[in-house]
Amino acid sequence: MIEQSPDASGTTAERGRRRPHRRPLDVEDSASRITAYVYGNIVVLATLFPLSRAEAEEGRSFAVVLGVSFATFLAHAFAESAGRRARRSDRLGWPEIRAELRDSAPVLTSGLLPAAVLGLAWLTGVPGLAAQLVAEGYVIVRLALTGVIIQRLRGEASSLRTVLAGVSLAAVAAAVSVVKVLIAH
Incomplete structure (x- = not known):
């Protein structure tokens, strides 16, 4: 039997490896991050498809994906802050604003690697189609991992059911992105 206990540095030793010891997020923070994660990925996918x-x-x-990701991050953080403000009677302080920015970060991170891949294609002459496929594939994989990430934020182990739920979510998100492209363009 392997014993796990956090040491003074806050890590847990297991089979000779050190892993960060982390408490699960509370339900509100977890839900906020998952919302940002799913929303950001869908927006980036919908941005990539018509390019x-x-x-x-x-x-x-490169510029479009980076710009859309950053603008959506700011809009999401603002909207979440407005929602938090509506649930409280006092003003939001810097700790709450920082928390909203942190919880909205998955919106931004959804577009960073796709933008980097597209930027490298531009700078190095990699065929645009290859860069697009890699960027779109990355976002779809992120969406497929949603169930696993939800379980991780809850501090629970993933199961086959969680993985299948994530794959289903990725398929639905891809369909939503295609519909958005068809309607908007």
Whole structure:
């Protein structure tokens, strides 16, 4: 039997490896981060789909994905702060604003790697189609991992059911993104 106990540095030793010892987030913070994670991934996927191979090769896709990710992050943090303010009678202080920015960070991180891949295609001459497929695949994989991430934030182990739920979510999100592209463009 393997014994696990946090040491003074806050890590847990297991089989010679050190892992961070972390408490599960409270329900409110966990839900806020998952909302930002799913929303950010859907927005980035919907942003990627209508972009062309030529736009990836010319650098426009890089700028669009990065700009949309950053603007959506700010809008999401603002909306979450407004919601938090509506639930309270006092003003939000810097600790609460920082918490909203932290909880909204998954919106921003959803677009960083896709933007980097598209930026590298632009700078190095990698074919735009290849860069687009890698960027879109990355976002779909992130969506497929949603169930696993929810379990991790809860401090629970993942199961096959959680993984299958994430894969289903990825399929639905891809469909939503396609519909958004068809309606908006």
